[in-house]
Amino acid sequence: MKDMGESASYLDRTRLASVFAEAHPPLDHHPALVEASRCYFCYDAPCVEACPTAINIPQFIRQIASGNLRGSAHTILAENILGGSCARVCPTEVLCQQACVRNAEEGRPIEIGALQRHATDWLMHHEPTPFTRAPTTGRRVAVVGAGPAGLACAHRLALHGHDAVIFDAKPKPGGLNEYGIAAYKLVDDFAQREVDFILSVGGVTIEHEKSLGSDFDLASLRRTFDAVFLGLGLAGVRALDALGETFAGVRDAVDFIAELRQAGPDAPPTIGRRVVVIGGGNTAIDAATQSRLLGAEEVTIVYRRGPEHMSATGKEQRWAQVNGVVIRHWATPTRLLGSPAVTGVEFERTRADDAGRLTVTGERFVIEADTVLKAIGQTFVPDPLRMPDGVALVVEEGRIRVDADRLTSIAGVYAGGDCVAGEDLTVRAVQDGKLAAEAIHRYLAG
Amino acid sequence: MADLATTFAGIRSSNPFWLASAPPTDKAYNVVRAFEAGWGGVVWKTLGEDPPIVNTCSRYGAVRYKGSPFAGFNNIELITDRPLDVNLAEIRQVKRDRPDRALVVSLMVPCVEQSWKQILTQVEDTGCDGVELNFGCPHGMSERNMGSAVGQVPEYVEMVTNWCKQHSRLPVIVKLTPNITNILAPAEAAKRGGADAVSLINTLQSITGVDLDLMAPEPVVDGKGTHGGYCGPAVKPVALHMVADIARGLPGLPISGIGGIGTWRDAAEFIALGAGTVQVCSAAMHYGFRIVSDMIDGLSNWMDVKGYRGIEDFRGRATANYVHWSDLNLNWKTIARIDPGLCIRCGLCYIACEDTSHQAIAALREDGRRRYEVIDAECVGCNLCLHVCPVDGCITMEPQPMSGPKITWNEHPNNPLRQVAAE
Numbered sequence: 001m002k003d004m005g006e007s008a009s010y011l012d013r014t015r016l017a018s019v020f021a022e023a024h025p026p027l028d029h030h031p032a033l034v035e036a037s038r039c040y041f042c043y044d045a046p047c048v049e050a051c052p053t054a055i056n057i058p059q060f061i062r063q064i065a066s067g068n069l070r071g072s073a074h075t076i077l078a079e080n081i082l083g084g085s086c087a088r089v090c091p092t093e094v095l096c097q098q099a100c101v102r103n104a105e106e107g108r109p110i111e112i113g114a115l116q117r118h119a120t121d122w123l124m125h126h127e128p129t130p131f132t133r134a135p136t137t138g139r140r141v142a143v144v145g146a147g148p149a150g151l152a153c154a155h156r157l158a159l160h161g162h163d164a165v166i167f168d169a170k171p172k173p174g175g176l177n178e179y180g181i182a183a184y185k186l187v188d189d190f191a192q193r194e195v196d197f198i199l200s201v202g203g204v205t206i207e208h209e210k211s212l213g214s215d216f217d218l219a220s221l222r223r224t225f226d227a228v229f230l231g232l233g234l235a236g237v238r239a240l241d242a243l244g245e246t247f248a249g250v251r252d253a254v255d256f257i258a259e260l261r262q263a264g265p266d267a268p269p270t271i272g273r274r275v276v277v278i279g280g281g282n283t284a285i286d287a288a289t290q291s292r293l294l295g296a297e298e299v300t301i302v303y304r305r306g307p308e309h310m311s312a313t314g315k316e317q318r319w320a321q322v323n324g325v326v327i328r329h330w331a332t333p334t335r336l337l338g339s340p341a342v343t344g345v346e347f348e349r350t351r352a353d354d355a356g357r358l359t360v361t362g363e364r365f366v367i368e369a370d371t372v373l374k375a376i377g378q379t380f381v382p383d384p385l386r387m388p389d390g391v392a393l394v395v396e397e398g399r400i401r402v403d404a405d406r407l408t409s410i411a412g413v414y415a416g417g418d419c420v421a422g423e424d425l426t427v428r429a430v431q432d433g434k435l436a437a438e439a440i441h442r443y444l445a446g
Numbered sequence: 447m448a449d450l451a452t453t454f455a456g457i458r459s460s461n462p463f464w465l466a467s468a469p470p471t472d473k474a475y476n477v478v479r480a481f482e483a484g485w486g487g488v489v490w491k492t493l494g495e496d497p498p499i500v501n502t503c504s505r506y507g508a509v510r511y512k513g514s515p516f517a518g519f520n521n522i523e524l525i526t527d528r529p530l531d532v533n534l535a536e537i538r539q540v541k542r543d544r545p546d547r548a549l550v551v552s553l554m555v556p557c558v559e560q561s562w563k564q565i566l567t568q569v570e571d572t573g574c575d576g577v578e579l580n581f582g583c584p585h586g587m588s589e590r591n592m593g594s595a596v597g598q599v600p601e602y603v604e605m606v607t608n609w610c611k612q613h614s615r616l617p618v619i620v621k622l623t624p625n626i627t628n629i630l631a632p633a634e635a636a637k638r639g640g641a642d643a644v645s646l647i648n649t650l651q652s653i654t655g656v657d658l659d660l661m662a663p664e665p666v667v668d669g670k671g672t673h674g675g676y677c678g679p680a681v682k683p684v685a686l687h688m689v690a691d692i693a694r695g696l697p698g699l700p701i702s703g704i705g706g707i708g709t710w711r712d713a714a715e716f717i718a719l720g721a722g723t724v725q726v727c728s729a730a731m732h733y734g735f736r737i738v739s740d741m742i743d744g745l746s747n748w749m750d751v752k753g754y755r756g757i758e759d760f761r762g763r764a765t766a767n768y769v770h771w772s773d774l775n776l777n778w779k780t781i782a783r784i785d786p787g788l789c790i791r792c793g794l795c796y797i798a799c800e801d802t803s804h805q806a807i808a809a810l811r812e813d814g815r816r817r818y819e820v821i822d823a824e825c826v827g828c829n830l831c832l833h834v835c836p837v838d839g840c841i842t843m844e845p846q847p848m849s850g851p852k853i854t855w856n857e858h859p860n861n862p863l864r865q866v867a868a869e
Contacts, residue, residue: 033513034513036513037512037513037514040792040794040836041794042791042792042793042794043792043793043794043796043797044793044796044797044809044816045792045793046791046816065512065513101790101791101792102790104790104791105790105836105837
């Protein structure tokens with residue numbers, strides 16, 4: 001029997017299923033054709049430039065229009081082997097679709113993400129991987145982290161004939177696609193199906209529940225393998241400088257999402273009646289929206305600056321609002337109330353001064369809450385990278401320093417994804433992994 | 447308010463919009479619905495001798511273009527498959543009920559004078575307004591030496607037209623096939639035979655596509671296909687050209703324009719090139735008879751804006767400007783202009799010009815932003831960029847000062863056969 005304060009127990013199975021149902025269903029065949037026919041097949045297309053993995057977007061859309069779905073999927077996957085999940089989770093409204101020339105013409109871009117999904121879904125349903133490996137080279141590369149960066153790197157290395165061994169701390173591969181993204185964005189176990197698809201090319205093995213720093217270290221990887229790729233995630237979660245973080249009912253939003261994703265509709269995590277989510281990124285949006293869908297009566301996102309400063313896109317913000325989430329801007333938490341369980345959060349109103357710096361106004365208010373989800377950002381924890389031989393991996397501003405080839409300060413050691421500087425996007429992680437693999441390939445040949 | 451009434455080869459109709467002889471005019475039910483929708487006239491689907499022909503299943507093929515159905519349309523249906531007396535009775539009744547509308551009857555019988563004489567007598571008895579001789583149908587009937595098999599031989603056209611004029615008092619419209627090298631030859635033959643008017647174009651021989659699974663031309667009938675007659679928006683340019691050739695070559699011969707007409711604007715173009723009425727089929731088969739209401743309204747509004755009170759005020763106005771290539775001014779010069787405010791930076795003008803024309807557009811970057819600019823010295827004013835640009839009005843062709851007085855190929859020094867003024 002669940003606690004009466006935890007409202008998920010009131011949801012019947014039908015409603016519960018909808019919590020895990022897909023937010024944006026795929027395009028059917030005909031709508032996909034109509035949408036594809038809207039594409040102008042631009043030359044030097046701005047959308048390609050706006051895609052971190054530089055997918056030849058006009059080409060894959062033209063291939064959909066011509067009925068060449070196999071070719072279309074190949075065009076996508078050749079640049080982005082995680083094209084299926086990127087089609088689902090990319091904030092296309094600030095990437096390819098923002099650059100679409102149709103915006104200038106009629107304010108309505110081509111639905112590039114939906115079309116990308118149409119093509120990649122078709123391939124994954126109908127055909128095996130379209131890629132074949134080059135003859136094996138006998139070279140072995142260690143990849144740390146089975147998230148998008150690590151998977152993209154391992155796949156590309158495998159294509160070049162190298163063998164990749166992925167070490168991952170979690171029981172399942174996929175990284176944030178498996179543990180960190182709202183359920184309604186990646187349904188039907190897509191993250192695992194995509195991993196299976198990627199691995200089907202061969203040459204890649206995964207060692208599960210093996211953590212860098214505890215089960216092995218960087219020095220041993222360098223000794224045992226011909227090269228190393230670090231595709232680590234962000235292990236640290238920022239703390240609130242507000243008293244009372246240990247109250248019951250206060251938790252990290254990423255943990256809540258991970259629990260939700262792993263539980264599934266049969267045993268969803270419980271959620272309070274009144275939820276406050278602190279933060280302004282996609283994790284805050286995902287956690288708040290999932291809370292509402294799970295039955296929370298009042299869900300409020302509180303962010304210290306304005307809507308234009310949130311790292312969640314306008315589309316994501318509207319998605320939360322459409323689902324009944326209230327977003328309050330320009331307030332920062334000053335105190336958590338309650339004991340032993342949280343009962344509310346005290347906030348102080350903020351504003352930007354003339355120089356744009358955030359200042360507090362002294363005006364305070366309280367939002368009652370039985371659940372507080374912290375989503376104020378994650379940090380890279382470099383401790384596991386320490387090496388006994390005194391060689392130091394250079395970390396700058398909290399992330400591993402890499403060059404354009406994603407090479408770290410140590411020869412043969414490359415890095416990409418969230419552990420290096422850049423936007424925290426799946427598609428950017430894929431590009432890092434891909435570029436690093438190409439650089440490793442050149443390094444091994446040299 | 448413009449007056450759309452027309453008198454064509456002596457046949458009066460409240461507007462120039464007729465339905466062509468085709469499936470939409472096969473029986474009274476359809477024709478009555480068409481008149482209720484506002485069509486000025488119909489040409490009843492072609493009658494033949496009993497026993498009636500037999501049609502296939504299926505009958506239509508279509509060309510889709512970029513997701514749009516019906517860019518082109520084709521049929522392998524033949525003339526009416528109903529008994530002659532059934533058609534004649536319905537024609538008589540419809541004409542009696544709607545005397546204000548034009549009702550022309552299309553005919554096709556073997557090239558035997560007695561056959562034509564007999565059917566003309568029966569048709570004239572219905573009270574219809576005229577007959578149209580189907581010398582155009584390019585499939586099926588042509589294999590039986592009728593339809594386009596007649597229309598492709600000017601001597602036959604003249605002969606049958608002559609018979610019809612001898613054996614009937616009704617106006618005779620000769621419907622021409624476009625499946626011929628020079629449309630003037632059968633048109634002149636029709637005129638020699640005494641035709642009151644010509645109508646064109648009938649359909650073009652065509653295969654709309656190939657079913658790559660069945661490995662058969664479409665439409666497929668039990669695993670086989672045959673060529674059909676092509677119509678719809680795709681054939682309009684062919685039709686405009688043939689109408690214009692006749693308007694220029696045989697001035698005074700009334701023309702009913704047919705081919706890809708779906709809007710008032712299409713109709714206005716045919717009329718501007720000399721057509722007195724226009725006939726529609728494919729567009730009605732696509733959307734139903736209701737399309738005529740905007741054709742009437744749109745043509746009327748456009749005529750009001752232009753100050754044309756009646757159809758004759760603008761009919762044939764473009765004919766005088768339809769000249770031979772050798773009469774075009776070779777010193778006329780335009781240069782493309784790209785409006786940066788309207789440009790959406792799709793790059794289509796650039797790649798079209800760069801790959802396939804004159805390398806006259808520069809692809810520039812200004813602070814990372816794309817800018818496409820015409821290189822005046824290279825631009826030959828060909829219009830390609832204008833046509834590939836998806837934005838209306840973004841690219842315009844700007845007239846330039848001429849390098850000299852007007853000069854045509856007929857007068858040009860490079861022309862070995864140039865006309866030189868007598869000394």
